[in-house]
Amino acid sequence: MRNIFLILFLILSLNAFGQASIQYDIVLEGGRVIDSETKLDAIRNVGIQGGRIMMISSDPLAGKETLNVSGMVVSPGFIDLHVHGVSNVEQEYQLHDGVTTALELEWGIEHTGAWYASRKDKALIHYGASVNWPYERLRATGRYQEGVEELLNMVRANEREIASFIHVAAPSFTEDLTQEEMRQTLVNIKFSLEEGAIGIGVPIGYLPGTKPAEMYSVFEMAGQLDALIFTHNRQPNILATQEVIANAVLTGAPLHIVHINSMSLGQIDFALNMVSAAAQNGFDITTELYPYTAASTGLMMAMFDEGWQERLGIDYGDLQLVATGERLTEETFARNRRTNQVVIMHMMQPEWIASGIAAPGVIIGSDGMQFSKLAHPRTAGTFSRVLGKYVREDQVLDLNTAIEKMTLLPARRLEGIAPMMRFKGRIQVGADADITVFDPNTIIDKATFEGGLEFSGGIEYVLVNGTFVLKNGETVPNVFPGQGVYGKFKK
Structure with a gap:
């Protein structure tokens, strides 16, 4: 708080001497500046100093480096609450999609403190993660310690493999915990929160037993800690949505339901109505979706247990193998399931996605996967797709509303659990200089299901903490301004 007052004092002092006498580190000149919180949408000049936005003005500003961005939108950097690729390989695709903060909050990270330490001074964009509830639960049981050590070694080697975890852990999740194991699970979760984790990741959909x-x-x-839960529901149906909403309402736990599109399928409007009703009745419940009609996961996951065709409303030919791009048959499904190959599941209708994107209060989150050339295109194109397809081409929503869903709404969602997010998702004096500059006439996703990952087009500049990581559409080499986003319980 002292630092905030110091910044404001400095700003007021600088204003007293007049804008013309100040030379900022960077000036973005003549862009269309959009800030969802103040409702600013106007041509302005933005002065950046020391990693912060220090001036927004219609008057000329002097800068050590001045960029004319007329004809472009100057937006807060996009905030992604849901990624699984957390290395710089995936972060480069994310920053080309305008993302300045990418967080692994659905699954979380095993051994949170060590992971945060491993990313310090090495990240292109801001990073952070939730507690991985399945891992902390597994550690609390005495029957699977060999598997725990194996997984911990993988984490130390920075080789995150969710499928291997589930292979080790799944048998234990059909068993009742003893009272002591349940107590220890909660102790482990609290410890991970104290290492800086942002809430609790509850991917029960991978462990539905x-x-x-x-x-x-x-x-x-x-609920007792006021720690935000991020959940992948138990099953892709309305009953599973009702389960987590009921749990949150009865316990007072803040809740964020991930990818409501793939969790509710054709009943997305019903699911969104329930989330909206809960919020209107004072419960802290939100949701997100990604702008694609396909999901993606490994074939060994519980989602593909017997009866999957009926549950998901699809068949073998709707599954596309990430490794090769081929569509599956009954025979190739069985063969590839034995090695848990990742597939893309073509299981949603375009009108379901459009309805979800247009719904008030729904956040955009990518569910971006770990790198593979033919990985789900959401890994590289989520935010540009919303702005290019759903705003410009299909006019499902307007530009200001779309930017709000990518910046202010995710920042506000996290402020209660990660206080530093108060300074992100905004173009305001005193806010962090995490900024995305794009051409609204050309921005578009280029990654496809058939061709694989590709950088999005139309995003010209991205600044993270006042440092360019993307300039003239090209990655700036050898800069790593990304910082850890920590939860409020960090000791």
């Missing part, structure tokens, strides 16, 4: 009473205990803890 988890007992409801056990899951409820995690929600109870979250």
Whole structure:
């Protein structure tokens, strides 16, 4: 708080001497500046100093470096609450999509403190993660310690492999925990929160055999601590959505439901109505979606247990193998499931996605996957697709509303658990200089299901903490301004 007052004092002092006498580190000149919180949408000049926005003015500003960005939109950097690729390989695709903060909040990170330390001074954009509830639960049991050590070694080597974790962990999640194991699970979660984790990742959809009473205990803890839960629902249906909403309402736990599109499928409007009703009745419940009609996961996951065709409303030919791009048959499904190959699941209709994107209060989140050339295109193109297809081409929503869903709404969603997010998602004096500059007439995603990952087009500049990481559409080499985003419980 002292630093905030110091910044404001400095700003007022600088104003007293007049703008013309100040030379900022960087000036973005003549762009269309959009800030969702103040409703600013006007041609302005933006002065950046020391990693912060220090001036927004219609008057000329002097800068050590001045860029004319007329004809472009100057937006807060996009904030992605849901990524799985957390290395610089994926972060480069993310920054070309306008993302300045990318957080692994659905699954979380095993051994949180060590992971944060491993990324310090090495990240292109801001990073952070939730507690990985399945990992902390597994550590609390005495029956699977060999598997725990194996997974911990993978984390130390920076080789995150969710499929291997589930292979080790899945048997334990159909078993009842003893009272001591449940107590230890909660102790482990609290410890990980104290290492800086942003809330609790509850990907119960990967471990649907988890007992409801056990899951409820995690929600109870979250309610007591006011720790935000990020959940992948137990099944892709309305009952599973009702389960997590009921848990949150009864325990007071803040709740964020990930990818509501793939969790509710054709009943997306019903699911969104429930989330909206909960919020209108004072409950801290939000959701997100990605702008594609396909999902993606490994074939060994519980989603593909017997009866998957009926549950998901698809068949073998709707599954596309990430490794080769081929569509599956009954025979190739069985063969590839044995090695848990990742597939793209073509399971949603365009009108479902359009409805979700247009719905008030729904956040945009990518669910971006770990790098593979033929990985799901959401890994590289989520935010540009919203602005190019759903704003400019299809006119499903207007530009200001889309930017709000990518900047202010995710920042506000996290402020209660990660206070530093108060300074992100905004173009305001005193805010962090995390800024995305794009051409609204050309911005578009270029990654496809058939061709694989490709950098998005139309994003010209991205600044992270006042440092250019993208300039004239090209990655700036050898700069790593990304910083860790920590939860409020960090000791």
